[in-house]
Amino acid sequence: MRPVLVKTISQMMQISTKLKGTIGFVPTMGYLHRGHLSLVETAKKNADIVIVSIFVNPTQFSPNEDLSQYPRDIDSDIKLLSELDVDYIFFPQESEMYPDGCKTWVNVDKITQVLCGKSRPTHFKGVTTIVAKLMNIVDPDLMYMGEKDFQQLVVLRQMAKDLNFKTEIIGCPIIREEDGLAMSSRNKYLSPAGRKNALCLHKALLLAKKRFRQNITNSSKIITEMADLIENMEGVIDYIEVVDPDTLEHITELKKGCRILLAVIIENTRLIDNMKME
Numbered sequence: 230m231r232p233v234l235v236k237t238i239s240q241m242m243q244i245s246t247k248l249k250g251t252i253g254f255v256p257t258m259g260y261l262h263r264g265h266l267s268l269v270e271t272a273k274k275n276a277d278i279v280i281v282s283i284f285v286n287p288t289q290f291s292p293n294e295d296l297s298q299y300p301r302d303i304d305s306d307i308k309l310l311s312e313l314d315v316d317y318i319f320f321p322q323e324s325e326m327y328p329d330g331c332k333t334w335v336n337v338d339k340i341t342q343v344l345c346g347k348s349r350p351t352h353f354k355g356v357t358t359i360v361a362k363l364m365n366i367v368d369p370d371l372m373y374m375g376e377k378d379f380q381q382l383v384v385l386r387q388m389a390k391d392l393n394f395k396t397e398i399i400g401c402p403i404i405r406e407e408d409g410l411a412m413s414s415r416n417k418y419l420s421p422a423g424r425k426n427a428l429c430l431h432k433a434l435l436l437a438k439k440r441f442r443q444n445i446t447n448s449s450k451i452i453t454e455m456a457d458l459i460e461n462m463e464g465v466i467d468y469i470e471v472v473d474p475d476t477l478e479h480i481t482e483l484k485k486g487c488r489i490l491l492a493v494i495i496e497n498t499r500l501i502d503n504m505k506m507e
């Protein structure tokens with residue numbers, strides 16, 4: 230069935246107050262791919278009502294980033310969500326979400342300034358602000374987020390805990406193309422050659438996992454090997470880090486459960502990926 234398209238905040242609030250049963254929520258910026266759809270499928274399995282928001286959030290882009298070019302295709306998104314039997318699509322206007330620009334911000338300290346936060350210092354402030362607004366409007370019991378944006382997941386969990394949101398945040402596994410590239414709306418920017426080189430992120434993570442399984446645990450040694458592989462495939466490294474999955478603190482010796490996170494620029498497109506060491 231076609232989902233109900235909800236375009237205003239007041240309408241969405243009225244609906245969510247009246248809903249009976251568990252509300253599962255998937256916040257997105259649209260241009261949906263299989264990664265998003267897997268979140269929706271998990272939500273459908275676990276919640277009585279599923280709401281997906283589509284909003285390209287300007288406050289999480291800095292002036293030199295790709296806001297105006299960010300891919301959009303609302304008709305295809307509606308079609309895909311209809312096929313999955315989503316109940317509601319919340320599709321608000323920027324003028325209603327930020328009527329006076331953004332005067333009030335939600336900011337999580339410290340863990341937003343490391344990893345992606347170093348090269349995108351205002352990004353997470355935009356993410357936490359919009360997600361807090363969306364959570365207030367939709368009032369979900371469960372919220373589904375992809376582990377591809379692992380730092381975003383940790384930051385939002387911290388925000389929900391600190392601000393006493395009742396919503397439980399559920400992290401869902403990364404969905405990859407057949408050759409290993411993590412699904413992302415930004416993959417669309419890559420040329421065929423760039424698309425091939427973009428495999429260096431996943432290959433480097435697999436190499437790290439292989440070394441870990443060979444009992445090589447020194448983070449710097451593994452990062453150096455990963456960096457060589459990436460540079461040989463024309464990737465420009467923003468960062469490669471081994472971190473504690475809860476605190477995002479840097480770890481010098483790999484151990485079971487730690488995560489390796491990386492950001493690499495391929496032909497001007499910044500791609501991220503990560504893997505749990507096990």
Ligand code: PAF
Nearest residue numbers: 256257258286356359378
């Ligand atoms: O991951 C995303 O698509 C966005 O950062 C989110 C969580 C929808 C907030 O705009």
